[in-house]
Amino acid sequence: MKNKYGKIALDGLIFNNPTFVLVLGTCPTLGLISSASSAFGMGLTVVVILTLSNMLISAFRKIIPNEVRIPAYIVIIATLVTLARMILEKLVPDLYDSLGGFLALIVVNCIILGRAEAFANKHNVLESAVDGLANGLGFTCALTIMGIVCEFLGKGSIFGLQIMNFKIAALATPAGAFIIFGLSIAVFTYVLNTFMRSRRIKSNKIARENLLDKDAGAMPVKEA
């Protein structure tokens, strides 16, 4: 049982990372990664909304008829996004201002609707919550890492703290973000493939050793 939640979490965070592997939520990714703090803020907001929407949709999955599931999901997600906007505007106005129009666009973020459709409506509330949390954190990590790179190279700062004067202004634009996004996917895929290959080699080696041990154990001993 514990292994199941671990698998869901690792899938959302790494193996099916919504940004680097599934390439979902590209609009806020390209729009916000020029600033690490905006990217991090957007990520955290998505974590909350994705987890809650997954939980609600999972809880109501047996009540909502299949025919109207998409409009029902959209209404639930839109309500959560509106609530998030209200709370952020009231309590964290700086973050609310920095996210701008992208905050409202979370309603149509395909990660959220995608997880609702692909996972939450087939699993129980706890599993859906773990999936939402993992995917949200995967999205947050991806956005924040790319945000740090973009902001550092594009503005010479990290989280608003000026580090150096040298900057490549183009990287602070959506076009620059697109390049960083592409390179990040390439690096992530390379690291993931390398890791998977080494894991596969290791498991093959173990399997082979096991097989040899088994064969050795089964070999008849010749009497002297």
Next chain:
Amino acid sequence: MTAKEFFKSTSFKCIAVLLSILLICGILLTICNALFKVTDQERFDRVISEIYGQSVTTEEVKLSEVETKFDKGTINSAYKVTDDGNYLVNVSGTGGFAGTVTCWVVVKITDNAVSGIGNVIIESTQGETYINKIPSSAFDFYGDNYVAGEAYDVADIKNANLTGGATMSMTAVTNCVNTAIDFIKSQILGEEIAANPYADYTYASFIDGLKSSHAVNTDGSISYHLVINPVELTNAFEFDVVVSADKTIASITMTVNGSTYGFGADADSKVSSLVGATLDDVKAKFTDDTFAPNSDVGEIFTGASLTGTAAYRAAAFALANYDNALANAWTYADFIDKEATSYTVADSSVSYHLVINPVELTNAFEFDVVVSADKTIASITMTVNGSTYGFGADADSKVSSLVGATLDDVKAKFTDDTFAPNSDVGEIFTGASLTGTAAYRAAAYALANYDLAILLGGNA
């Protein structure tokens, strides 16, 4: 399907579930809105805190008593900060990517005059998704680069690489700042701000009226110098356009290319292709009267559609306003009551009946003036004396001293073109300077507009 079957059907279940979800969500949002609503006072306190870092005493300006709508923005609220005498203005500026941008602008006041801009803070936007890309240094630009009497130009901010790729949002912010300054000057400090002389013209939104001008030529053609407002991401364009008396483009030249991409060497030939065009020809190139990029019928100016749009807008403005420009070409028109004034043309001389607006405390004056072909005053008579003190018996002789005068003679009597009382070089009309001002204004108007009167052939 019976009612019972309907209530048991999937359709009913779908409707019921969707309506239930909507109802629950609606109730939840209503409650949360009541809990988390940010009040106007709270917003205002945040702004004060951001600008001053502490609470300050403010005095609200009653907007019901002043003009709040300006060419490029609207004033939403204004406060006088009693601690430092500056004004805090909430203003919505037009020209953004998807609508308006609302800003708080601190207008600094020194010695009862605008002395600069303090902070500029964005309050809200409408779909300006790139606005957060504007670096904070862009907002410092206003405070660092204030020049009395000059409006901020977004092109300067753009040239300083401070727009962060959000040129249109920055345009709206700049309009906010310019509107706030105009508001404080005109409505609070009582200064006169330059009015847009082309505000009532057709397609007035295409041009920067304060930087554009026109003149009527003796052959009935009109020469315009038009500053065309930025088209989407471009800077302003400038064109010299001549519209001939038959209302076609006689010549058109782009003197300033606002294209940020560089239009290339063939700009002149493309622009000059408009020579000979009528307003209908220009309109026919677009699906509507916005002359907006991508509303063209068949591509204009291939590869440079924004420049093409600017050129077509210049041509459309010049052609559509030929009559307006002609009617408003009268020099010193402020001196007269246009409705009550008339003139006739005969034998190359122009006879005017001029009603001169009151000069300071007087009533209106009326004069009959004849200007001969050599552009001198052939005769001038005061038919109604507006002086409230009584001008006396020598009025006619004093006024008739203007006979034979040229425009230069009249101008030479004053230090400037206002012909205002007490701006005379050596006293005119001793003891009756206001009547003298009226007489000189009548003479100046009649002489300065001789050519135009001949051209138009009279209105009486």
